[in-house]
Amino acid sequence: MAEKPPRRSDATRTAILAAARERFASDGYERATIRAIAKDAQIDPSMVMRYYGSKEGLFDAVLDVDLRMPDPQRLRPHDVGEALVDHFLTLWEENNGVLTALLRVGVTNPAGAQRLQGIFRDQVLPVAQRICPDPEQAPARAGLIVSQMLGLALARYVLKLPPAVALAREEVVAWLAPTVQRYLTAPHP
Amino acid sequence: MAEKPPRRSDATRTAILAAARERFASDGYERATIRAIAKDAQIDPSMVMRYYGSKEGLFDAVLDVDLRMPDPQRLRPHDVGEALVDHFLTLWEENNGVLTALLRVGVTNPAGAQRLQGIFRDQVLPVAQRICPDPEQAPARAGLIVSQMLGLALARYVLKLPPAVALAREEVVAWLAPTVQRYLTAPHP
DNA sequence: ACCGTAGGCCAACACTTGTTGACAGTCCAG
DNA sequence: CTGGACTGTCAACAAGTGTTGGCCTACGGT
Numbered sequence: 001m002a003e004k005p006p007r008r009s010d011a012t013r014t015a016i017l018a019a020a021r022e023r024f025a026s027d028g029y030e031r032a033t034i035r036a037i038a039k040d041a042q043i044d045p046s047m048v049m050r051y052y053g054s055k056e057g058l059f060d061a062v063l064d065v066d067l068r069m070p071d072p073q074r075l076r077p078h079d080v081g082e083a084l085v086d087h088f089l090t091l092w093e094e095n096n097g098v099l100t101a102l103l104r105v106g107v108t109n110p111a112g113a114q115r116l117q118g119i120f121r122d123q124v125l126p127v128a129q130r131i132c133p134d135p136e137q138a139p140a141r142a143g144l145i146v147s148q149m150l151g152l153a154l155a156r157y158v159l160k161l162p163p164a165v166a167l168a169r170e171e172v173v174a175w176l177a178p179t180v181q182r183y184l185t186a187p188h189p
Numbered sequence: 190m191a192e193k194p195p196r197r198s199d200a201t202r203t204a205i206l207a208a209a210r211e212r213f214a215s216d217g218y219e220r221a222t223i224r225a226i227a228k229d230a231q232i233d234p235s236m237v238m239r240y241y242g243s244k245e246g247l248f249d250a251v252l253d254v255d256l257r258m259p260d261p262q263r264l265r266p267h268d269v270g271e272a273l274v275d276h277f278l279t280l281w282e283e284n285n286g287v288l289t290a291l292l293r294v295g296v297t298n299p300a301g302a303q304r305l306q307g308i309f310r311d312q313v314l315p316v317a318q319r320i321c322p323d324p325e326q327a328p329a330r331a332g333l334i335v336s337q338m339l340g341l342a343l344a345r346y347v348l349k350l351p352p353a354v355a356l357a358r359e360e361v362v363a364w365l366a367p368t369v370q371r372y373l374t375a376p377h378p
Numbered sequence: 379a380c381c382g383t384a385g386g387c388c389a390a391c392a393c394t395t396g397t398t399g400a401c402a403g404t405c406c407a408g
Numbered sequence: 409c410t411g412g413a414c415t416g417t418c419a420a421c422a423a424g425t426g427t428t429g430g431c432c433t434a435c436g437g438t
Contacts, residue, residue: 030297033424043386046428108220139351140352143353143356147344148336151338152340161306179371183364189367196414197414223396223397232417234397235416379438381436383437389428391428392426393427395424395425396422401416402415402416403414404413404415405415407413
């Protein structure tokens, strides 16, 4: 069902996608105009419509994100916190644009918020349920972890609060790892 | 220098301000249109311009926020974490609109981000510097605390992640208090 | 060589936005 | 009573938005 007829316009398609990712990440949904994206990709605005249907279609194509969550089997219980924090930091830095765009749009656009909820439900929750001693507590614990990770990303990559930006990557891991570890495995207070 | 000539239009002014607060909170800066705000306040859009100059002027007037940070002198070192978490939760729930608006706009609008930075610098940092044993570490520690508190607000009040919404207020305090306490007073890892 | 088809650009549409100026009612000081 | 300032409404502007359809070009299979 996955056919791959290489089209002559693939270069243009990916150029649009790359430009859109950058614009959405830096400007948010409303301020990222199709005209600006098209200019960045050096094509006509109408091409965006032809290839992605609408602005929301383009936005959907951009935010097709895979958190590449680690295999719960391979995580050692005693350093799972550090592993998770490190994983999220890597994820955010490597493919900065997409996650920042996702966060920005999730905050402004209702559809974006639901997209984020879906990612949490489909990618984060299952991992938490396999690690938690009591799977029933998994949602709450996962929610707490996400609140800390998203909060850090918010302060560091979006709001750019000076102290959050100044922290070295290893410092962030050293500070957050115990928090995540506790949210995940400590007894319910 | 603070003159208070009671104007006949004060009712309208506050009506505009209230409507703007709600609209900015629920829609963000770009989607909150002056026309919608004016309709909510049951007046003409041009009145907004007359009384607040421009959309950004109105936005400035709305986001004049005071965190009412507690007096550092009165905080007991052993439960400062709990006190801070409780304070921020109260703040957010009482005065829901303004802070949600601030967060939403801070994420989308560069001016909003700087406004948030200013609040952090002027209201949060000074308190942290009086509590921290080593004032030089205060910015980093305050940044970490803010990342956790903003992250929780983001998940609970903006994105409305189900697990973060489902948590009872006391549970949130019980989970976050030790985190904040550690960020504030634990030795640098 | 040929012709259907896909890639691309241009100009325009319909709509919404922030913002402005002219005009009418209303209050109060003189 | 009267004039001026204040409060409010209406209509319009200029700019920018997503989106559409028509037209030209150039490839690629037959």
